[in-house]
Amino acid sequence: MANEKYDLIVRNGEVIDGTGASRLTADIGVHGDRISALGNLSEASGEVEFDAANRMVAPGFIDVHTHDDHALLSKPDMSYKTSQGVTTVVAGNCGVSLAPLRFTGDRPPPPLDLLGNGYKFPHMSDFFDAIDANPAATNAALLCGHTTLRVGAMDNLKRPATDNEINQMRDQLAEALDAGVVGMSTGLAYEPAKPAPTSEVLKLAELLGPAGALYTTHLRNEGNDIVKSLEEAFRIGRESDTGVVLSHHKVTGKENFGRSEETLEIIERIRKDLRVDLDVYPYVAGSTVLQKWRLGEARRVIITWSVPEPEAGGRDLNEIAEDWGCSVDEACDRLQPAGAIYFMMDEADVQRIIKYEHSMIASDGLPHDHHPHPRLWGTFPRVLGHYSRDLNLISLEDAVHRMSGKPASVFGLAGRGEIKEGNFADLVVFDPATIIDTADFDDPIKPAAGIDAVYVNGRAVWRDGAATDARPGKALRRAA
Ligand code: ZN
DSSP: OTTOEEEEEEEEEEEOOSSSOOOEEEEEEEETTEEEEEEOOTTOEEEEEEEOTTOEEEEOEEEOSOOOTTHHHHSTTOHHHHTTTEEEEEEOOTTOOSTTOOOOSSSOOTTGGGGOSSOOOSSHHHHHHHHHHSOOSSEEEEEEEHHHHHHHHOSOTTSOOOHHHHHHHHHHHHHHHHHTOOEEEEETTSTTTTTOOHHHHHHHHTTHHHHTOEEEEEOSOSSTTHHHHHHHHHHHHHHTTOOEEETTOOOOSGGGTTTHHHHHHHHHHHTTTSOEEEEEOSOSEEEEEOOHHHHTTOSEEEEEEESSOGGGTTSBHHHHHHHHTSOHHHHHHHHOSEEEEEEOOOHHHHHHHHHSTTEEEOOOOOTTOSSOOTHHHHHHHIIIIIIIIITOSSOHHHHHHTTTHHHHHHTTOTTOSSOOTTSBOOEEEEOTTTOBOOOOSSSOOOOOBSEEEEEETTEEEEETTEEOSOOOOOBOOOOO
């Protein structure tokens, strides 16, 4: 429209709208927190203008697999996210959510300590309120973690929950759903949730379907028993009438290399009568707490943090054991509590899963680690630069779709994930020729290259290689 005045105009960019459709040249006009025009705005002016010539403009990326619960409050500039173009995070994955957290003692049991320490929200609504009161740079949707519920309801985590404990957990979950969580997550591979039988999870998950919420799961086993674990997840989805998201899908351990062919075939078949989606991070190494049983399936282990031995962060476990003149197992004991990176996947599987059309790209980054896995800073630019541009594994439009439109639709994030009039102005401007991750396993805390500007709800949160001091993020409550 001639002479129209906008708060922000992003001009001359190649717009990839997030639906998977081909790019087109357009200007984007923003009023307040919304996209109000898309097209030729050469006659209009903006309070702020950004020239995106020779750049791509995409919907801000949605990182559906994060452990950012604590960081949303303690590191609200979220620069490890915004520097990658991420504008919305889904926190509370793998059974581990910061709320509704009830525990006695100084430190919650692992893996809850992946979230850091210092906050305690007995009700999910308290956590939402805290985000409202102190917004972060990014938007946040939340999951309620099954392990967190267990820690709150049970005095002994080494057994299945009793009926009484299940009822307490159901009350907490119902409250969390009322507060607006997008679903419940499980981490059935972790000690405090392992003893939970399928029936325990089912009694909680049955609240999800009627609420229109999702079931996301870190499977009980991602190695030899991957198929059995997939079947358990599908059963939970089916019987509770809810969509399933398979977290950080992978196959681990040398003897399972290549089996993503089998798992993706199973998923594709199940999708005919069950909503199943998955997320994946673009690396052959995973990262979580230091667990002895994992050492056997990893070809290399790097310590990411250790409470008694902080200087071990960034060092190989083998080297540490050698220095200490002890076995790897003994070193493992001495480092606890601790976190680690495990090289345990095959590149061909990682590529096959990234390529699979129903995979969403997500980081699983751990923001409190002393020496974090590079996925924390690199995931999205790595897929765009390395896997899409350099290896041509998927088109740029498809990659962007799996980072924006697809996750918004799977997680029901209304008004996000696509560039269109009326949607929220969550935008990323990047250079397709230079975008790339720069964080690696030796030097993991580094912003990616090629991201020019990132906007959340119409306001710049990342510009010229640095975080701004804007905190326009919103807590995204599930629509009732
Ligand atoms: Zn996990």
